[in-house]
Amino acid sequence: MSNETPLLRLEGVTKDFSGTVVLENVSFDLAAGEILGLVGENGAGKTTLMSILFGMPVIRETGGYGGKILVDGKEVSFSSPFDALDAGIGMVHQEFSLIPGFTAVENIMLNREISKPGIISDVFGPRMRTLDRKTMKDRAQSAISRLGIEIDPEMKISEMPIGHKQFTEIAREIDRERVRILVLDEPTAVLTESEAEILLAAVKKLAQTGIAVIFISHRLHEIVNICDRVLTLRDGKSVRDIPASQTTIEDIAVSMVGREVNTAARREAGRSFGEPILSVDRLWVDMPGEIVRNASFEVRQGEIFGIGGLAGQGKIGIPNGIMSLYPAGGSVMFKGKPLPLGNPRVPLLEGLAFVSEDRRGVGLLLDETLEWNIAFTAMQTQGRFLKSWLGGLFTQRDEKAMKELADEYIKMLEIKCTGSFQAAKELSGGNQQKVCLAKAFCLGPDLLFVSEPTRGIDIGAKSIVLDVLRRVNRDQGTTIVMVSSELEELRSICDRVAIVSNGEIAGILDPESSQADFALYMAGIRHEQSGKENPGNTALEGRTP
Numbered sequence: 001m002s003n004e005t006p007l008l009r010l011e012g013v014t015k016d017f018s019g020t021v022v023l024e025n026v027s028f029d030l031a032a033g034e035i036l037g038l039v040g041e042n043g044a045g046k047t048t049l050m051s052i053l054f055g056m057p058v059i060r061e062t063g064g065y066g067g068k069i070l071v072d073g074k075e076v077s078f079s080s081p082f083d084a085l086d087a088g089i090g091m092v093h094q095e096f097s098l099i100p101g102f103t104a105v106e107n108i109m110l111n112r113e114i115s116k117p118g119i120i121s122d123v124f125g126p127r128m129r130t131l132d133r134k135t136m137k138d139r140a141q142s143a144i145s146r147l148g149i150e151i152d153p154e155m156k157i158s159e160m161p162i163g164h165k166q167f168t169e170i171a172r173e174i175d176r177e178r179v180r181i182l183v184l185d186e187p188t189a190v191l192t193e194s195e196a197e198i199l200l201a202a203v204k205k206l207a208q209t210g211i212a213v214i215f216i217s218h219r220l221h222e223i224v225n226i227c228d229r230v231l232t233l234r235d236g237k238s239v240r241d242i243p244a245s246q247t248t249i250e251d252i253a254v255s256m257v258g259r260e261v262n263t264a265a266r267r268e269a270g271r272s273f274g275e276p277i278l279s280v281d282r283l284w285v286d287m288p289g290e291i292v293r294n295a296s297f298e299v300r301q302g303e304i305f306g307i308g309g310l311a312g313q314g315k316i317g318i319p320n321g322i323m324s325l326y327p328a329g330g331s332v333m334f335k336g337k338p339l340p341l342g343n344p345r346v347p348l349l350e351g352l353a354f355v356s357e358d359r360r361g362v363g364l365l366l367d368e369t370l371e372w373n374i375a376f377t378a379m380q381t382q383g384r385f386l387k388s389w390l391g392g393l394f395t396q397r398d399e400k401a402m403k404e405l406a407d408e409y410i411k412m413l414e415i416k417c418t419g420s421f422q423a424a425k426e427l428s429g430g431n432q433q434k435v436c437l438a439k440a441f442c443l444g445p446d447l448l449f450v451s452e453p454t455r456g457i458d459i460g461a462k463s464i465v466l467d468v469l470r471r472v473n474r475d476q477g478t479t480i481v482m483v484s485s486e487l488e489e490l491r492s493i494c495d496r497v498a499i500v501s502n503g504e505i506a507g508i509l510d511p512e513s514s515q516a517d518f519a520l521y522m523a524g525i526r527h528e529q530s531g532k533e534n535p536g537n538t539a540l541e542g543r544t545p
């Protein structure tokens with residue numbers, strides 16, 4: 001720490017949850033205009049540290065914290081996020097906090113609405129002033145423009161693609177006139193590579209205007225690209241704080257986990273597959289922010305089939321439509337039989353399972369224990385974990401079996417928790433993601449859709465998750481369809497990769513195909529147009545509308 005008074009100083013911050021220490025003596029300084037990268041494994045304590053800084057109620061409700069926070073050299077103690085906002089600290093959380101039925105303008109200007117006088121307010125006083133929608137729109141538009149992106153300010157949040165929601169959240173924070181410190185907790189986790197690049201450029205621009213940024217990300221290349229300094233947390237302790245220019249991605253990964261990390265997991269060679277288990281023909285799905293209008297493809301029994309593509313082009317809509325979470329149509333054949341669309345129970349009963357990209361929205365029962373979360377769907381759809389008495393007159397939950405199963409998955413996926421009784425909401429984001437996977441594995445499906453399975457997962461945990469997916473595929477014969485924005489991840493595990501563009505399958509490629517081929521399909525240029533071979537495609541190749 002230098003002798004100059006920093007904009008922000010944390011001194012010996014400590015936190016425990018019911019006696020379990022999750023932060024121990026964490027200290028750092030942050031100067032105006034500086035970007036500090038905060039890295040650490042899932043559960044290392046990053047979000048908790050930022051919750052303390054932002055005065056989140058959960059910290060007070062769980063006994064407060066130890067140590068000091070100083071802004072401009074003066075000790076502060078925030079009892080709510082409003083105090084933090086008053087002190088010029090803005091935070092964009094891992095999960096969205098936008099109001100879905102409101103437009104981007106209404107969300108950006110929430111609680112800072114601008115009103116104008118009129119005849120009625122002249123008579124009845126300032127309480128009767130009306131909203132000055134034009135000025136509000138201009139201000140929201142200017143915050144959006146500062147980020148260097150285009151979003152329709154009048155679009156409702158519920159109708160936006162996920163990337164635009166993220167930009168709206170950030171625009172809301174930078175619209176605050178007094179924001180001096182901005183905390184971004186995994187802001188690019190939901191973005192595509194190109195959107196992430198725009199966001200990174202915007203963050204750099206903000207820092208140049210003097211805003212200090214704390215940037216949390218598991219995408220380590222982003223950390224080395226935009227941060228001035230990198231602070232590593234490991235098991236709640238700050239283990240390293242160095243200039244970004246003096247470190248590399250590999251070096252950061254080692255500092256996070258304290259050992260070498262093997263990220264080069266490759267798929268196995270010489271795999272063989274059965275008949276098509278899933279045939280999708282002219283699928284359309286009505287999901288906000290996604291276009292699926294004419295998707296046709298086949299997945300073979302035992303295969304790991306990847307679906308990639310840019311944000312909003314339809315890759316996420318496909319599993320959401322087949323699982324009947326959104327209105328969908330077209331023809332879906334599963335295990336040789338038509339799969340009716342429209343009732344979300346049907347695919348589960350037929351042997352399909354889905355790990356959604358939206359882990360908080362549809363993935364987890366946040367107030368319930370891990371045991372309950374993991375076993376719940378299997379209990380509901382397969383009647384498992386229930387004991388019957390008197391010929392079925394009474395049924396009771398089989399707590400012992402639920403616990404055994406949860407313990408098995410906690411071990412297999414290395415879920416960081418205090419035990420199977422812990423509530424899901426108390427887990428770090430990455431560990432919640434692992435619980436969603438456990439819940440789907442527990443159904444023992446014939447075909448498992450996983451959408452963005454490694455989102456928000458640290459570099460070490462990523463290889464665990466991919467490894468477990470491979471194991472489930474190999475040992476249990478589960479066919480897997482994996483949707484991901486990370487092309488490299490799809491190429492490292494999938495047998496074939498379909499690229500979706502404009503709601504259709506632009507092409508299906510062998511994972512070894514060149515980066516250029518993938519890029520062509522992502523740009524919506526089909527193989528007939530590009531004149532390229534399409535080695536991975538099967539009977540449905542080239543089926544055009």
Ligand SMILES: Nc1ncnc2c1ncn2[C@@H]1O[C@H](COP(=O)(O)OP(=O)(O)OP(=O)(O)O)[C@@H](O)[C@H]1O
Nearest residue numbers: 017022042043044045046047048426427428429430
């Ligand atoms: N409300 C809570 N009650 C009990 N334990 C909690 C609570 N919130 C967080 N924890 C625990 O604190 C530890 C740190 O979690 P935190 O969310 O800060 O990790 P993180 O570094 O942000 O991880 P990720 O990268 O997965 O988001 C974890 O072990 C988590 O289970």
